[in-house]
Amino acid sequence: MSILIDENTRVVVQGLTGKEGSFHARQCMVYGTRIVAGVTPGKKGQEVDGVTVYNTVREACRAHAINTSLIFVPASFAADAIVEAADAGLKVVVCITEGIPVLDMVRVLRYLDGKDCHLIGPNCPGLISPGKCKVGIMPGPIHRPGPIGVVSRSGTLTYEVVDQLTKAGLGQSTCVGIGGDPLIGSTFVDILKLFAADDDTGAVVMIGEIGGTAEEEAARYIKESFPKPVISYIAGRTAPPGKRMGHAGAIISGGQGTAAQKMETLRQHGIHVVENIGEIGMEALNAIR
């Protein structure tokens, strides 16, 4: 197993003809991912690395069996692209795009409410099930198949962690970058629930950061019903107080969004918290043994 993506994943890339889209689609194909179609409005019939481009996602879905979308379209069109993919019935939608207006995401998330569709991101590196499938922009070679699920709000910091895990001999089942924006599709809890049901995942490394209360919610969920060991790291312990707006938002949910508070909450809920990012690989290894 693994979660969300595997050997049966068949991907349409929205924004395939763009610079980023074509580059990363190629990287995914090199990794072994089955990119079966592309979508760029008005560019129907073009080919990129042998992949046919369509005008709309629905059109692509009529021509190919597709279950996953990877989105690279510019921020001002990205909300539309996400909804287009979900409306076409795709079950996993991965949005790499950074900079989507938050009120666009308010509507998109309300739209997705109750729909059978996992949105990963936006503003995320995507996800990878090592050795099986990569739907994202992370460097493939640092990953190894194995029992560790990784879930993270960060990009390069996830690569750092995965690299340490691999070097410590801990391969990964699936690594999910859920994205750094205030409003994202899948939260820590959403992904943890999938890891809970995944037989191939033996333990989870969770990488959080300052802002919001997603880590606190994850802590409560883990204590109540997550059956596997969790090792966590929170970035931003020394960050200067954030924008006040972040505060007002967090206050509503009963938190302050500071790393210190998050780390304390995680510890209170029995979760192993790593302080020194340089040690996370070895600490994970020790914690799991």
Next chain:
Amino acid sequence: MSILIDENTRVVVQGLTGKEGSFHARQCMVYGTRIVAGVTPGKKGQEVDGVTVYNTVREACRAHAINTSLIFVPASFAADAIVEAADAGLKVVVCITEGIPVLDMVRVLRYLDGKDCHLIGPNCPGLISPGKCKVGIMPGPIHRPGPIGVVSRSGTLTYEVVDQLTKAGLGQSTCVGIGGDPLIGSTFVDILKLFAADDDTGAVVMIGEIGGTAEEEAARYIKESFPKPVISYIAGRTAPPGKRMGHAGAIISGGQGTAAQKMETLRQHGIHVVENIGEIGMEALNAIR
């Protein structure tokens, strides 16, 4: 049993201080319904027939145990009232109000999607579980407790049918007027599903009329999975062709909205269709025997 309302129903009346609201609330109380609070903005502290009035539904809910709302507010405020009741956590919301703009209902129904709340109406007579509880404007005395579930898009036509049933010796478990508007909260299928699970309901009388495809959808559901006998009547066999707009809407759903088509579909799905409204009581009796 019975569906939606019974001895445990505790009602707030929105618009209690109005002419209609106070009149019908009194009738409900006379029937034995527990009206425990009223809501009219700005009239907090008033009393109507011993029932205390609050400014908001949430306020009423803090002061009393309430699970049901009965709405009599004017059409221009009714959508707001429905949402207020649902947002306060009430599980059954009955909206008598006629004339709510259809685009208001589009938003209200989207809002209610996936919420644990049964909206009955709008533009309906409400519902009654004879001998237990009446949350609506129907004349109580024509009803008798018994095994027949009644579900209808009509008002007085339902009274006619119930009257005939009672005179034929067929009492009712619950009679639900789902309302005559193009967009309503609970459909035939929604109510049939509740009747399916209700041990006290042995058979159902379904009263439809021209327009839309709700009866056809009910027919399909009944054939596939409704375990009890259904007797139906469709009003409007001789109505002149309706507004074209009704057509365009019905066409999308693959129907024409005519009574003839509905009756044919019902018969094709094995449902007993009564032609002469004057005979429905006796035909029901014969069909059930």
Next chain:
Amino acid sequence: MKLHEYQAKVLFAREGVPVPPGEVAASPEEAGAVADKLGHGPFIVKAQVHAGGRGKGGGIKIAEDRDAVVEKASKIIGMNLVTPQTGPQGRLVHRVLVERAFSIEKEYYLAITIDRTTARPVILASAAGGMEIEEIVQSKPHLLITEAIDPVLGLMPYQMRSFFYQLNMEPALGSSFSSLLSGLYQVFTKYDCSLVEVNPLVVTKDKKIFALDAKVDVDDNARFRHKDILEWREYENTWEEEAARYRLNYIRLDGTVGMMVNGAGMAMATMDAIDLAGARPANFLDVGGGANAEAVANGFRLILSDERVKLVLINIFGGILRCDVLAEGVINAVSELEVKVPIVVRLEGTNKEKGTELLAQSDLNFTVARDMKEVTSVIANSGLADRARKGIKREALAKLSVIPE
């Protein structure tokens, strides 16, 4: 509330939907002045009535120049336009819309309405323009494209693209199509429409997009939000309007049995019962579920002023309203008027007995039917039944009071 084409096009223009240059005219002179304003021809002169198929009835004419506009307008204004949708009586034309005419390259169908099943606005489009939606559905269903609009999002760009590509429009038309479609959706939501229909939507030979025709129905329930549009209403002095003044829901039909019922469903069921008895209703009249004595009296007057009516059937299920109060209302109304036709009354509900007694004791000529079965029998035996009666037995008559035949 149905808007005229010229009114609908005013809303279109407000929201940026391109319409052909033109103006409405109430006389041939005004039509000529519009032509002057528009400059060179050719022009098109279109009768402004609430009915489709105007072209077939001679209500739409091409006019090469100003003089032709005046001539065509003088023929159309004042004519009784008969189209497949007006019925044989036709409609009197008060105004024409004079527009610049264009060479059309391609016609499309486009409409927005509410889909009851999904409870959402839905946009329908087809490359088979110029046909009625019913025809498209029957003859070319594969050409009908639909998109439901989620109220969370409104009309999304990807949905507009979906129409655009499926309609096979030329790439250069992309942005003008998008602004037309989003403008139409704007009209639909902003003015609480139940229908916005453009048939045909055209692309002209010089590659412009226009809403060539325009049909807009505004949701009557949303009138309170659109007082300005309400002022556009034109009264045509119909029975329906007269009834609406008394808050009665009346529809004129072609039979001889005048009927008054409380509740629309009950009224339809009563019509069906009249039909089953072999007769035909002269009208649909719903005096409202919570009918009071005044509404009953008004409804009664309306029916009696219709000289086609040979029998009046009053069918009231009292509900909350007591039957004795209703009976008094009927008695008073009948006493006031000179009633020459028989009156059949069926009262049910609270205090039914007392009401029936009041009717019987009055010195007026009421026939009382005790239930719907008796209503059918009475009609079947009234002499108004001109068609085969489905299983309604004459014998039933014996039980009833005598009816003049």
Next chain:
Amino acid sequence: MKLHEYQAKVLFAREGVPVPPGEVAASPEEAGAVADKLGHGPFIVKAQVHAGGRGKGGGIKIAEDRDAVVEKASKIIGMNLVTPQTGPQGRLVHRVLVERAFSIEKEYYLAITIDRTTARPVILASAAGGMEIEEIVQSKPHLLITEAIDPVLGLMPYQMRSFFYQLNMEPALGSSFSSLLSGLYQVFTKYDCSLVEVNPLVVTKDKKIFALDAKVDVDDNARFRHKDILEWREYENTWEEEAARYRLNYIRLDGTVGMMVNGAGMAMATMDAIDLAGARPANFLDVGGGANAEAVANGFRLILSDERVKLVLINIFGGILRCDVLAEGVINAVSELEVKVPIVVRLEGTNKEKGTELLAQSDLNFTVARDMKEVTSVIANSGLADRARKGIKREALAKLSVIPE
């Protein structure tokens, strides 16, 4: 993007939110002219800086008449305003807002922001006006009223009533409160705000409602929809602005270790590692997850122009970008500049070995750290560590290239 109070009040007025009569002024003379326009006093003169607590720092003054306005304005304009939120360095005041002053009867707090957990706009209100939201939450949490807004519906009347009744406002104020609140929500959605805050919202002694203060943050990601508002931006010549010009995400901090990292999370983790080592970062600098050689060079220049920096730490996880390309970028940037401080480089990812080799082979003075553990050790032993180090051992130093101390 934070708006000044006077800018926020322009948006408020556009959407019908009542604000006190007033105008902005950039000089004492202009301030006097505004007073003339407003007519009689008393007036209030308010420093326009992006910081709360202006009153405590002397940035808000009452002025009885025109002369007093000019006098107060001349004191405030050009002052370096220090408030609890500006930090000790304060902020230079360029403008004042001159408004008519009112006798206040009651103060309220009102704000709209996004709640991450429900992913919806949320409105916060409290009768404890004038306090900061953090104080309200800490000292009077029972007075905080919240309503989440469902984007399907927008702000509903029942939600406005809920605030109104819970805030215990006088009944006569109902409609003006509703139009104020719906106007604020309109501002929030129409201009893509991440925060709209009115603190205090006041009821004056003559029973009028005003937004006395106004704070608006516009979502930076939505700039493309609000070109007009973008023009209001005032540049203050900060390091942050300079960095933004090169599309770098920079925040000035108070330490001595200049750092450059790709990815915000990684940058924060690096800051934390520097802190663990007992030193302090001089800045946060994220050159972007997909950093290229040019971004690295620009970032490098920015750090080196900060004279507080005693050591530069470059921590790049190559990802898709190859480490050898990055190494070249760093070498070129360093060669161009006269670098007097030690440079610690940690490269990871594709072609790491080749990149490291290039750094080693250059005749420049790089210290290479092989992983994050080594980064921490290097910093701990750099002489910049002025606080207790948490478990970082000096011995690790032996493994590293020599660092000048």
